[in-house]
Amino acid sequence: MDSQTQITPSLFILSLLLHSLSLAGGHEVENSSLYPLVVSTWPFLEAVRAAWTAADDGFSAVDAVVEGCAACEELRCDGTVGPGGSPDENGESTMDALIMNGVTMEVGAVGAMRFVKDGIRAAKLVMQHTQHTMLVGDQASAFAISMGLSGPSNLSSPESMDKWIKWKENDCQPNFRKNVLPSNSCGPYHLKDSMDFGKTCSANKFIQNCGSVTSHVGRHNHDTISMAVFDRMGHIAVGTSTNGASFKIPGRVGDGPIAGSSAYADSEVGACGATGDGDIMMRFLPCYQVVESMRLGMEPILAARDAISRIRRKFPDFIGAVFAVNKNGLHAGACHGWTFQYSVRSPQMKDVQVFTVVP
Incomplete structure (x- = not known):
């Protein structure tokens, strides 16, 4: 199979059936032929290799996830992972990250973290050294620094500032405001007590969105690395890292640090990772659903499609994707609104392979 393989629905099902047959036959497949296994959103090849x-080399699943996501942060994958990426309305970059141990079900996460560039390592510190699941904002930054991570530092970059300046010059469009009236195109935004939006929307170009749901999500302005790792023992961990949606409202936390939305793992079943419009996807916890569907016996391809279809029925214009992988090493992806790619490295592969999934 080529390193970059396009998976059509019929080909995907056939390949899964063949893979299932290769696992059947009355003999248990040795773990050494399945693990380690790494699956990640997008063609983030260096992160998967790390x-x-x-x-x-014998690292635990948790530590391997940290190495992979940290590599993506350092490389600033797609300009939306790690420092120096997606600016918010104020031109500042912040970090969301999560790590989950599929054996103990422990989770550590940080949201809207400022001044600290190591999102995934901060999330691991929350998991290892607190009884909490998530820390957010400046308090998350203070905790991470107190635990030895470098900071405070400016997470912006020349690229992110240039992106923000061009956005300002475009009257701060597009943005994530709705049903508000600014005094000028870039705010400040406010409500009018007597405003009739149905009548005013068509008359005032500065009313934001007028209650409509429009997606500003794209591969290079709203992206997450979501990674699952099976270590040599077959233990599973998942992790995510992102700096969120470009031009988000300051303080916004996406689905990146939400367990069950951006990622979920249970070593008895398998794992899931997600990427896309986190504001929509976190309302459905698609990765929790995927893992629970696989627990009930559903194949990864069907579990992934079912999770996406449930979101699509309520939000037909949303953009997003999931990958699913069970404890037997079967993997699949499903998406809506864009073409999705995910990366895999297994003992049978000489290098990372990229799988392409059409909506």
Whole structure:
């Protein structure tokens, strides 16, 4: 199979059936032929290689996830992972990250974290050294620094500031405001007590969105690395890192640090990772659903499609994707609104392979 393989629905089902047959036959497949295994959103090849190398060297699933996501943060994958990416309305970049241990079900997460560039390592510190699940904002930054991570530092970059300046020059469009009236195109925004939006929307170009749901999500302005790692023992962990949606309202936390939305793992079943419009997807916890569907016996391809279809029925214009992988190493992806790619490295592969899934 080529390193970049396009998966059509019929081909995907056929490949899964063949893979299932290869696992059947009355003999248990040795773990050494399945693990380590790394699956990640998007063609983040260096991140997958980093996680694979760590797992192959005997690192735990949790530590391998950290190595993989940290590599993506350092490389600023797609300009939306790590420092120096997606600016908010004020031109500032912030970090969301999560890590989950699929054996203990422990989770550590940070949201809207400022001044600290190591999102995934901060999330691990929350998991290891607190009884909490998530810390947010400046308090998350203070905690991470107190635990030894470098900071405070400016997370903006020349690229993110240039992106923000061009957005300001475009009257701060597009943005995530709705049903508000600014005194000028970039705010400040406010409500009018007597405003009749139905009549005013068509007359005032500065009313934001007028209650409509429009997606500003795209591959290079709203993206997440979501990674699952099976270590040599077959233990599973998942992790995510992102700096969120470009031009988000300051303080916004997406689905990146939400367990069950951006990622979920249970070593008895498998794992899931997600990317896309987190504001929509977190309302459905698609990765929790995927894992629970697989627990009930559903194949990864069907579990992934079912999770996406449930969101699509309520929000037909949403953009997003999930990958699913069970404890037997079967993997699949499903998406809506864009073409999705995910990366895999297994013992049978000489290098990372990228799978393409059409909506």
